[in-house]
Amino acid sequence: MSELLLKNVCKMYDKKQYAVRDFSLKIEDGEFVIFVGPSGCGKSTTLRMIAGLEEITSGELWIDQQLSNYVEPKDRDLSMVFQNYALYPQMTIYDNMAFSLQIRKVPKDEIDKRVHWAASILGIEHLLKQRPGALSGGQKQRVAIGSAIMRKPKAFLMDEPLSNLDAKLRAQMRVELSELHKRLGTTMIYVTHDQTEAMTLGTKIVVMKDGFIKQADTPKEIYENPADLFVAGFIGSPSMNFMEGTVRKTDKGAEFVLVSGQKLELPADKANILLAEYADKKVIIGIRPEHFSTVPQTADPDADYSRRKLSGTIITREMLGAESMFYLREKSAGEYAARLSVETPGKGGETMSLYVDMDEAHFFDPATERNIFYGGRQ
Amino acid sequence: MSAFNNTITMEQGAYNEAEIARLHSLMNARALRKKRIRKTVLVAVNIIFALFMLFPLLYSVSVAVMPGDELFTMDMNLLPQNPTVDNFVRAFTQVPLVRFILNSFLVAGCITLGQIITCSLAAFAFSFLDFKGKNLLFMLVMATMMVPGEAVIISNYLTVSSLGILDTYIVLILPSLTSAMGIFLFRQFYMTFPISLYESAKLDGCGNLRFIVKILIPLTKSAIGAMAVYTFINAWNMYMWPLLVTGSEEMRTVQIGISMLNSVDAQSITLMMAGVVAIIIPSMVIFIVGQKQLISGMFSGAVKG
Amino acid sequence: MKALSEKLKGGSSYCYLIPCFLIFAVFLFYPFVKTIYLSLFLTDKLGQAKVFVGARNYIELLTSSSFYNSLIVTLVFVVIVVVGSMLLGLIGAVLCSKAFPGIRAFSTSYALPMAIASSGAAMIFKIILNPTIGILNKLTGLDINWIADPKYALICVAVLTAWLNSGINFLYFSAGLGNIDESIYERASVDGASGIQKFFRLTLPGLSPIMFYTLVVNIIQAFQSFGQIKILTAGGPGESTNVIVYSIYRDAFFNYRFGSAAAQSVVLFLIIMALTLVMFKIEKKGVKY
Numbered sequence: 020m021s022e023l024l025l026k027n028v029c030k031m032y033d034k035k036q037y038a039v040r041d042f043s044l045k046i047e048d049g050e051f052v053i054f055v056g057p058s059g060c061g062k063s064t065t066l067r068m069i070a071g072l073e074e075i076t077s078g079e080l081w082i083d084q085q086l087s088n089y090v091e092p093k094d095r096d097l098s099m100v101f102q103n104y105a106l107y108p109q110m111t112i113y114d115n116m117a118f119s120l121q122i123r124k125v126p127k128d129e130i131d132k133r134v135h136w137a138a139s140i141l142g143i144e145h146l147l148k149q150r151p152g153a154l155s156g157g158q159k160q161r162v163a164i165g166s167a168i169m170r171k172p173k174a175f176l177m178d179e180p181l182s183n184l185d186a187k188l189r190a191q192m193r194v195e196l197s198e199l200h201k202r203l204g205t206t207m208i209y210v211t212h213d214q215t216e217a218m219t220l221g222t223k224i225v226v227m228k229d230g231f232i233k234q235a236d237t238p239k240e241i242y243e244n245p246a247d248l249f250v251a252g253f254i255g256s257p258s259m260n261f262m263e264g265t266v267r268k269t270d271k272g273a274e275f276v277l278v279s280g281q282k283l284e285l286p287a288d289k290a291n292i293l294l295a296e297y298a299d300k301k302v303i304i305g306i307r308p309e310h311f312s313t314v315p316q317t318a319d320p321d322a323d324y325s326r327r328k329l330s331g332t333i334i335t336r337e338m339l340g341a342e343s344m345f346y347l348r349e350k351s352a353g354e355y356a357a358r359l360s361v362e363t364p365g366k367g368g369e370t371m372s373l374y375v376d377m378d379e380a381h382f383f384d385p386a387t388e389r390n391i392f393y394g395g396r397q
Numbered sequence: 398m399s400a401f402n403n404t405i406t407m408e409q410g411a412y413n414e415a416e417i418a419r420l421h422s423l424m425n426a427r428a429l430r431k432k433r434i435r436k437t438v439l440v441a442v443n444i445i446f447a448l449f450m451l452f453p454l455l456y457s458v459s460v461a462v463m464p465g466d467e468l469f470t471m472d473m474n475l476l477p478q479n480p481t482v483d484n485f486v487r488a489f490t491q492v493p494l495v496r497f498i499l500n501s502f503l504v505a506g507c508i509t510l511g512q513i514i515t516c517s518l519a520a521f522a523f524s525f526l527d528f529k530g531k532n533l534l535f536m537l538v539m540a541t542m543m544v545p546g547e548a549v550i551i552s553n554y555l556t557v558s559s560l561g562i563l564d565t566y567i568v569l570i571l572p573s574l575t576s577a578m579g580i581f582l583f584r585q586f587y588m589t590f591p592i593s594l595y596e597s598a599k600l601d602g603c604g605n606l607r608f609i610v611k612i613l614i615p616l617t618k619s620a621i622g623a624m625a626v627y628t629f630i631n632a633w634n635m636y637m638w639p640l641l642v643t644g645s646e647e648m649r650t651v652q653i654g655i656s657m658l659n660s661v662d663a664q665s666i667t668l669m670m671a672g673v674v675a676i677i678i679p680s681m682v683i684f685i686v687g688q689k690q691l692i693s694g695m696f697s698g699a700v701k702g
Numbered sequence: 703m704k705a706l707s708e709k710l711k712g713g714s715s716y717c718y719l720i721p722c723f724l725i726f727a728v729f730l731f732y733p734f735v736k737t738i739y740l741s742l743f744l745t746d747k748l749g750q751a752k753v754f755v756g757a758r759n760y761i762e763l764l765t766s767s768s769f770y771n772s773l774i775v776t777l778v779f780v781v782i783v784v785v786g787s788m789l790l791g792l793i794g795a796v797l798c799s800k801a802f803p804g805i806r807a808f809s810t811s812y813a814l815p816m817a818i819a820s821s822g823a824a825m826i827f828k829i830i831l832n833p834t835i836g837i838l839n840k841l842t843g844l845d846i847n848w849i850a851d852p853k854y855a856l857i858c859v860a861v862l863t864a865w866l867n868s869g870i871n872f873l874y875f876s877a878g879l880g881n882i883d884e885s886i887y888e889r890a891s892v893d894g895a896s897g898i899q900k901f902f903r904l905t906l907p908g909l910s911p912i913m914f915y916t917l918v919v920n921i922i923q924a925f926q927s928f929g930q931i932k933i934l935t936a937g938g939p940g941e942s943t944n945v946i947v948y949s950i951y952r953d954a955f956f957n958y959r960f961g962s963a964a965a966q967s968v969v970l971f972l973i974i975m976a977l978t979l980v981m982f983k984i985e986k987k988g989v990k991y
Contacts, residue, residue, distance in 0.1 A: 072888050074428075079417065086417070089424045092891040099892040105885040109907035118903070119893035166893075176892075436802055443797050443804075447811045450794070453865065454814070456837060457826040473840055515721040522718035534719065541730055543975050545926045547947045548967040551954045552733030552740065555749040572729040575722035605718075634819035636929035641955070652821040656933060659825060666829055673822045684817035685810055692873060 021048050021083050021173035021206055023069065028078030030064050030230075038064045040230040042078070046174075046208065046223075051200050053221035054210045056253070061230040062210045063178055069208065070099050070176050082173065098167040099176040102183065104159045106151035106166075113147040116166045137165040140199070157188045168199070174206035181216065193219055214254050218242065226250045248388040251305050251381055257344065259305045262352035263385065266297045274326070275304055278351035284326040286377050289392065293382065302391070305381035308344065311357035311373040330372035331355065333365050347371060454677070460670040461485070468667055484671035488658065491665075493646060494672060497654035498679065504569045504639075504650055505632035511574040512628050513621055519575070520583030521609050525595045535584075541577045547637065554641050568642045569650065573632060579624055582695070586620040587613065623694025626687035633680045651676040734971075740964035749960040759965035768941060769949075769966070776925065776945040779860050783924040786864030788916060791871025796905070799879045809876065816869030820929035827862045828934055852942035855935050859943050862934065863927050871916055878912030879905070914985050918978060925974055946970050 023046040030039040039061040046052050054062035067073040069080065071092030080087050082095060098119065107115050113134055114121075120130045138144040141161040151159060160180060167175050180196075181189045197220055200207055211217055217224050218238045225235040226249070234246035245251035251259045264277040266285070273290035275283045283304070285293060293302065315324035331347035334354065338361065345357045345365065357373055365371050382391045448455075456475070460468060461484055463477035488494060522528070523535050553572060562568045590613075598608045614621065639650045649657075655676055658669040684691075741759050743751035763769045794812030798805055815823075830838050831848040839845060848854045882905065890900050928947050931937065937944040937952060944952070946966060954963035 070888075070892050072891065079421070086420065088421070089428045092888075093894040093896065095892075097892060099889060101885045101889055103883070103885055105883065105889040107886055107890075107904060107907075108883075109904075109910065118890070118895075122893070122895050122899050122903075170893075439797070439800065439802050440804065443802070443808045446793060446797055447808050450790070450815070450865070450868070451811050453823065453826045453830060454818070456830060460829060468835055470835075475837065515725065518718040519722040522715050526715040526718070528715035534723075538722075538726070541726060543922075543971075543978055544730060544734060545922065545947075545970060545974055547926055547928065547950060548971040549730060549733035549737055551749070551950070551960055551963055551967060552736040553729055554954075555736070555960070556728070556733060558749075572725070575725040580722065605714075630817050634821075636819070636821050636932075637951070640932075652819050652929070655821055655825065659828075659933065666835075669825060670829065673825050677818060677822050680817045680819065681814065684814065688810060688813065692877070695873070695877075 022046065022081075023174065023206070023208075024079075024081040025065075025069070026079040026081070028065070028068060028080060029076045030061065030068060030073060031076040037230050039068070042230075042232060044225060044232065044235060046206060048206055049204050051197075051207045051209065051220060051222045053217040053224045054208070054227060055212065055214060055217040055224060056227035056233075058212055059229075060227040062212075062225075062227050065227075066099075066176050066178055066208060066210045069174075070097055071095050096170075096173045097176055098170055098172040098174075099178065100163045100167050100180045102179040104151075104163040104183075106159055106162060108151050110150070111147065112143065112149055112151070112154075112162050115151065115162060116147075116169050119166065119170050133169050137169050140168070140202070141165045141195075156184055157192070160184060160188075160192060164196075164199070168203060168205075171203075172205070174208060177207065177209045179210055179212070182211070182213070189216075196220060215256060218254065224254075226253060228253075244390070244393060245305075245381065246390055246393045248303065248305075248383050248390075251383070251390065255307060257308055257356045259307050259381070260355035261383075262304050262306075262349065262355070263301060264304060264352075265299060266293045266302050268294055268298060271323070273298075275302070277349065279349060281329060281349070282326065283329060283375055283377060283380075284323055289382065293391070297382075297384075297391070301385050303383040303385050305383060306355070306375055307379065308356040308358040310376040310379045311345075311359065312376065313359060313363055313373065315374045324374060327375050327377050328372050329375050330370055333367050333369050333371050335367050336365065345371070457670050457677075458674055460667055461674040462671075463667050465665070465667045484667045485675065487665075488668050488672040488675060491668065492654060492657050492672070494651075494654065494675060496647060497649055497651045498676065500566075500647075500649065500654075501633055501651040501676075502679070504566060504635075505629050507566075507570045508573045508632040509625050509628045511570065512576055512579050513624060515575040516579030516624070517583050517609065517614065517617075517621075519580045520587055521605070521613060523580070523584050524587035525592065526605075538577050538580055542581075550637060550641070553638075557642060563642050564644045564648050566648070569639055569648075572638065573635075576628070579628070582624055583617065583620055586617050590616065619690060619694040621694070622687060622690035623692075626683060626691040627695070629683055630680050633683075737964045737967050740961055741968050743961050745958075745960040747958045749954075749958075751961075755961070759961045760969075762962065763965055763969065768944075771941050772944050772946050772949045775856060775941070775943060779856060779863075779927070779943075779945050780921060780924040782857065782860035783863045783867060783927070784917065784920045786861060787867035787871050787920060787924075788913075790864060790868035791873075791875050791916075792909075794868070794872040795875035795879055796901075798876060809872070812872040813869045815866050816873070818866060818869075820863075820866060820927070821933055823862060823866055824930040824933035827858065827930075831858055849935055850939055852939050855939055856943050859927075859931050859934050862930050863924065866930070867920060867923055871920065874912055874916045874919075875909060878909045881912075882908040914981070918981055921977060921981075922974055925970065946973075 023044075025042050025044045025046075028039060028042040029037065031037050042061075042065055044052075054065060056062050064073055068075050071087075071090060075088050078088075082090075082097075087095060107118065110118065116134050116137060117130045120133065134147070135144065138147060141164060143158065143161045143165060146154060146158060146162070151162070154162065160183075163180065167177075181192050184192060193216060200220075209216075209220060221238055223235065224238050224241050226233045226241065228249050234241055234250045236244075241250060241254055245254065245259075248261070252261070262277055264275045264283075267274055267276050269284075271284075272287055273285045273294050275285055277283075311329075315327070329349065331349040334346045334348055336346065337344040339358075341361055342358050343361045343363060345359055345363070346354060347357065348354050359373075383389065384391055459476055462480040462482065463474070464479055464481050464483070467474055467477055467479070519538070523531065523538075557563060557568045557572075594612070595608065598612055603611070634652060635650065636652045639653050643649050643653060646654075646657075655669075655672050658665070658672045740749070740751060742754060742756060743759075744753040744755050746752050791812075794809075798809045798812065828849070830836050833839060833845070833847040833850070836848070838848065846854060848858050886904055886908075887900060890904055895903065926947060927945065928951065931943055931945060931948050932951070935943040937948045947970065950963045950966045950970070953959045953966065
């Protein structure tokens with residue numbers, strides 16, 4: 020049973036530059052938490068503060084109900100996997116994995132049992148007598164993870180562990196990490212800048228930017244209900260399309276008018292709120308590429324689908340296998356991407372009109388960048 | 398649980414906000430103090446060790462400015478009571494120290510320049526050119542590192558005496574005009590450049606010498622700097638060879654000349670120390686000024702491999 | 703035609719080697735051979751080979767107790783110098799491995815001995831070790847005639863040499879410490895290692911490649927120490943500091959026994975070569991990368 024609680028944790032460098040600000044988060048036992056964000060957002064710093072490698076400037080860190088701000092790293096009972104693996108170059112793989120237990124004076128046969136247990140999980144038993152220098156990147160990665168799981172710590176901390184691997188290995192290790200987490204059930208805190216990794220691995224994602232938590236939630240919630248423009252744009256590939264426009268009242272309800280004059284009818288539930296606060300004001304609409312289609316969506320029987328269409332000029336299209344990615348240009352809103360079936364006709368230069376699933380569209384306040392419907396307002 | 402000296406653990410929820418804040422600042426102070434103590438200890442240990450390492454030098458300076466009668470007492474006399482520069486004045490007037498220093502500068506300067514030229518030429522050939530017996534010749538150069546200078550010094554002495562060049566600058570400079578270490582250092586450096594650098598220069602119609610002067614030397618400034626500092630200091634401190642091949646006072650280098658002070662008379666120890674300090678200063682200054690250069694040049698590739 | 707120009711091109715390559723090989727030839731290869739040649743002869747006062755005596759110089763050496771004494775003195779001297787200078791260098795490097803205010807000045811002082819001439823250093827030590835006015839006796843309250851006592855003379859020159867050689871060792875070890883990846887220390891902290899455990903399990907093994915190189919360089923350098931011995935003890939008292947190099951010097955330039963001195967030079971070369979080769983053998987087996 021282990022539980023981590025961070026309360027208003029801040030990290031400041033040189034008494035002026037905040038690296039992390041007001042980081043508050045509760046991490047339950049067994050969770051797989053991902054810190055994700057662009058480089059310099061403070062995610063690694065936060066992880067290193069949890070590990071005890073960086074001092075906490077202010078705020079509280081509770082590990083298992085213990086205030087642990089000033090506990091030495093060696094007494095925190097955590098284990099960490101580093102980006103560059105940090106294997107001890109002079110030791111064999113066996114000793115690398117056994118190190119943390121050897122210095123705790125665990126009996127030899129117990130160490131031996133655990134090394135073989137961890138090695139068999141990760142499939143590195145044949146490497147135990149080698150030294151790190153002789154290993155490939157993927158093998159080093161496994162050794163680093165193997166060394167981490169040896170000790171059955173309170174939590175695993177992983178600092179961009181897959182970023183030095185090639186794409187294929189990364190995908191494979193992702194699956195293995197996910198299985199490992201299921202198997203061990205230990206809390207994992209994982210830092211990455213790759214939103215795909217975040218979405219596929221995490222049970223909880225913490226999106227960070229400029230030292231602040233932007234949103235902390237399940238992958239599904241983050242994807243379907245982003246808190247603001249940044250989260251909406253950061254999560255998902257290709258990114259959500261953003262277009263600026265105005266909310267205008269119509270006889271039936273309300274519509275979103277782009278600068279170029281194209282109109283999109285707003286669903287009734289959203290129309291009410293938008294009209295109340297944003298009538299005739301600028302709003303940013305966010306539409307994910309998969310919410311464009313060539314046939315109308317039929318979830319809303321009252322909708323007038325002819326008024327939920329957006330047309331643009333095709334710039335180019337990309338084959339993705341079963342689907343195609345269309346890149347189009349709208350006169351005023353610029354480029355946007357649409358994911359459509361591979362049979363969809365159309366080539367560069369042609370004009371294309373697509374239905375927009377307005378129920379899935381997001382609306383953002385241009386000034387605050389907040390999602391207008393975030394937090395149960397719909 | 399894990400309660401270590403500076404660690405206070407507490408049950409979450411068992412305390413109220415104010416108490417947490419109080420504990421927090423208490424621990425903060427403790428952690429800060431521990432950090433400060435660590436730093437102070439580190440600095441203190443460094444000061445002790447540095448004093449220990451520098452003691453002979455500091456003491457020599459102290460004796461050099463000590464009046465003669467102050468030295469000859471049974472009392473503790475770590476520092477002079479009445480510092481004086483008199484010893485320096487006498488050292489410079491009693492023996493031709495200036496001449497010795499100029500000799501040493503000339504000899505060490507020529508050796509440094511000569512080594513840089515011969516070593517960079519040889520290293521260029523070893524790293525960019527292809528010729529028969531290249532590996533064999535390079536091995537031969539490396540093998541010379543194993544031959545101690547003292548093992549061949551007798552034959553060298555006999556050679557130069559039969560050539561009749563004893564007691565000249567040439568004899569001081571000539572044998573040291575190249576070094577295996579210099580060739581090795583430069584070659585290590587040149588090997589880090591892609592061969593295409595040379596090839597593209599060739600295509601542009603750049604001759605070998607031009608390539609060395611215009612491209613290679615500017616690119617290897619740090620290696621040259623390291624080499625220069627190292628060679629100059631070693632040449633300045635040469636002892637056995639100048640001792641054997643110089644006879645007259647005018648040809649002596651500082652290291653040999655200074656031993657003259659050694660034998661002037663027993664009363665002039667302070668004078669001798671003044672002389673020693675005077676000749677240590679040039680090599681020390683060059684070392685301190687060139688230290689950064691030396692380190693970056695010597696260790697940026699040479700040692701790793 | 704093409705073959706000829708190729709040949710010429712190859713030939714011009716040798717031009718770049720001429721300056722250095724000329725020096726090597728005259729002042730290293732030739733004297734090396736000549737030393738071996740001389741070691742087989744009796745010589746006159748000018749060093750001219752007069753009578754071929756075969757291995758007699760060597761036999762005389764190997765049967766003379768003075769030579770064995772000189773070997774043992776050299777060995778003891780080298781051991782003290784190498785251990786002492788490496789230890790001093792290592793301590794300095796470890797002390798300067800973490801940043802603190804004034805680190806530049808300290809690291810300069812630890813490296814400084816490499817800039818000091820053996821002759822100057824020997825003269826300074828002569829004063830420090832002086833039995834009546836020397837500061838060492840005053841500071842320690844001892845009354846020892848350091849240089850004139852055979853028990854201490856060798857230790858004194860060895861300590862002096864260790865001090866002189868420690869500067870470059872400091873630089874080697876600092877570079878070695880700098881090459882150790884900082885993140886393995888972080889991982890070790892999280893793994894639960896204490897500072898001492900980190901030093902012995904990570905730092906020392908991490909230094910092992912540079913340690914080896916430094917050891918070889920130090921041994922070769924220690925064997926060649928001359929100036930400090932000449933000035934401080936002149937091989938004495940008795941023959942207690944008569945290391946091989948000093949013995950060569952004395953035989954050649956005081957006793958004019960060039961043949962015997964040459965034979966000792968050959969022995970010195972053989973010892974250094976053997977040691978170097980053995981150490982490289984050990985390294986190939988020991989340090990695995």
